[in-house]
Amino acid sequence: MKILPIDKVREADAYTIKNEPVDSIDLMERAAKSCYKWMLGKFRSTDRIKVFCGLGNNGGDGLAIARLLFKKDFRVEVFVLRYSDKSSDDFNTNLDNLRYQKKVKINEISRFEDLPETLNSDWVVDAIFGSGLSKPVTGFIGQVIEYINNQNTKVVSIDIPSGLFADKSSVDSGGAIINADVTLSFEFAKKAFMFSENLPFVKEWEIMSINLHPDFVKSVDKADYLVLVNDIQSLIKKRRKFDHKGRFGHALLIAGSYGKMGAAVLASEACMRAGAGLLTTHVPKMGYDIIQTAVPEVMTSIDRSETSFSELPDLDPYNA
Structure with a gap:
């Protein structure tokens, strides 16, 4: 509007x-x-x-x-x-x-x-x-x-x-x-x-x-x-009976830092709830265990920095 x-x-x-x-x-x-x-x-x-x-x-x-x-x-x-x-x-x-x-x-x-x-x-x-x-x-x-x-x-x-x-x-x-x-x-x-x-x-x-x-x-x-x-309704793909996660895009989320991994957890859950078929969350090294434990359905990409975001991963796999 x-x-x-x-x-x-x-x-x-x-x-x-x-x-x-x-x-x-x-x-x-x-x-x-x-x-x-x-x-x-x-x-x-x-x-x-x-x-x-x-x-x-x-x-x-x-x-x-x-x-x-x-x-x-x-x-x-x-x-x-x-x-x-x-x-x-x-x-x-x-x-x-x-x-x-x-x-x-x-x-x-x-x-x-x-x-x-x-x-x-x-x-x-x-x-x-x-x-x-x-x-x-x-x-x-x-x-x-x-x-x-x-x-x-x-x-x-x-x-x-x-x-x-x-x-x-x-x-x-x-x-x-x-x-x-x-x-x-x-x-x-x-x-x-x-x-x-x-x-x-x-x-x-x-x-x-x-x-x-x-x-x-x-x-x-x-x-x-x-x-x-x-x-936004027209942008949301309908789920048909035999559809699988590969039809609904692969999203990349960059989130979290030392002391603020809750943001990455919440954002990951929200992205999945919004309809992404696949999600990779890019986090600092110290956030790996947190994401894998809190949102195990999410794939994880690890930054070279221990505590914060420092570089983009390869973007080719992502299309959502």
């Missing part, structure tokens, strides 16, 4: 809108429906759901999700956070669409003091800020984020937890960040999801497909990669 930087994700959106073609409001509806379908499998009909919306397209996603949940008879209440006089066109369209439902409670919040003391909710949908965030969240919205974090409720963030930078670490930003239980990320994982220091903010995440144009995604070479099971 490709992990695109945020500028490329924006380009993917624009390319899809131009070349599919599709209107941006319809792409937003796709995003909302993908999240809504996930929520149908998680939310109970009796759950109280509070949707917090910013004024950009992430907030527009939240408004569209609220509309879909309301039409399915979920108990939905919306908080529109008025931190600016400006809002995106697609946000405005979805706010009008939600107001058309009349019975949905929409709270316009412009001061922290306007929020209730407690939310009394089972789920909070965080649609305040998306992946385009460029500065730490402080002030009024920072207070709102801390308020949500202190509630006794589960939080699902749309695309990315509000306040989290998508392409870099946020630990030293000094801003408030949503502590999401689940994050529903559109089309791609974010690089920020891979940082161990972000675990309090991104406990679990799932990818929601919005069918961005595949031609653009294939064309992007400036990307990181997350290797998934599906990416």
